[in-house]
Amino acid sequence: DSGVTQTPKHLITATGQRVTLRCSPRSGDLSVYWYQQSLDQGLQFLIQYYNGEERAKGNILERFSAQQFPDLHSELNLSSLELGDSALYFCASSVDATGELFFGEGSRLTVL
Amino acid sequence: EDKVVQSPLSLVVHEGDTVTLNCSYEVTNFRSLLWYKQEKKAPTFLFMLTSSGIEKKSGRLSSILDKKELFSILNITATQTGDSAVYLCAVESGSNYKLTFGKGTLLTVNP
Numbered sequence: 001d002s003g004v005t006q007t008p009k010h011l012i013t014a015t016g017q018r019v020t021l022r023c024s025p026r027s028g029d030l031s032v033y034w035y036q037q038s039l040d041q042g043l044q045f046l047i048q049y050y051n052g053e054e055r056a057k058g059n060i061l062e063r064f065s066a067q068q069f070p071d072l073h074s075e076l077n078l079s080s081l082e083l084g085d086s087a088l089y090f091c092a093s094s095v096d097a098t099g100e101l102f103f104g105e106g107s108r109l110t111v112l
Numbered sequence: 113e114d115k116v117v118q119s120p121l122s123l124v125v126h127e128g129d130t131v132t133l134n135c136s137y138e139v140t141n142f143r144s145l146l147w148y149k150q151e152k153k154a155p156t157f158l159f160m161l162t163s164s165g166i167e168k169k170s171g172r173l174s175s176i177l178d179k180k181e182l183f184s185i186l187n188i189t190a191t192q193t194g195d196s197a198v199y200l201c202a203v204e205s206g207s208n209y210k211l212t213f214g215k216g217t218l219l220t221v222n223p
Contacts (some may be wrong), residue, residue, distance in 0.1 A: 002154060042215035043200065056208040090154065099144065100209065103154035
């Protein structure tokens with residue numbers, strides 16, 4: 001158990017809908033990362049927050065947004081969902097913004 | 113654009129074999145290279161390498177970095193079925209310490 005908690009574990013929804021994925025980092029970790037993993041693309045970096053501020057942005061679509069709250073938990077919002085958004089979404093945290101990441105178990109999103 | 117390429121994409125060996133997994137990279141402002149193991153779900157950290165030529169070792173696993181040739185290798189000796197997993201290489205770069213992952217090497221160890 002990495003100490004990073006993600007909810008929900010599984011989510012099935014329809015195209016055009018909106019979902020929110022939630023992540024609680026390890027106690028004491030200030031940095032939160034979101035990654036998307038699909039079979040053909042591997043782990044794709046979406047966005048990183050450090051102590052409530054956006055630190056780095058990867059290949060995150062405009063339909064996706066995220067934030068980190070004062071209690072350091074983070075949410076990833078995915079809207080106008082398409083079939084291609086079906087993937088495993090990982091949250092990871094680290095003490096600072098560098099080095100070893102601790103990954104949650106992921107949220108598996110299926111868009112039908 | 114930062115690039116991390118792993119090879120081979122997949123590998124099947126027998127228990128007891130030794131394997132070498134490769135990771136090459138092209139990034140701006142390299143900071144470190146990390147190896148992760150992904151079994152069923154979440155990747156778990158194995159090594160972090162920042163200096164060339166210094167081997168990191170943990171049990172039967174070892175890794176080394178070559179910053180001149182821009183690659184790293186992960187060695188696993190005396191493989192066991194429990195080593196079956198996807199091994200991910202990631203490179204940390206830039207002023208914001210962005211982490212870019214390769215697509216991974218799927219290792220299958222047969223009894």
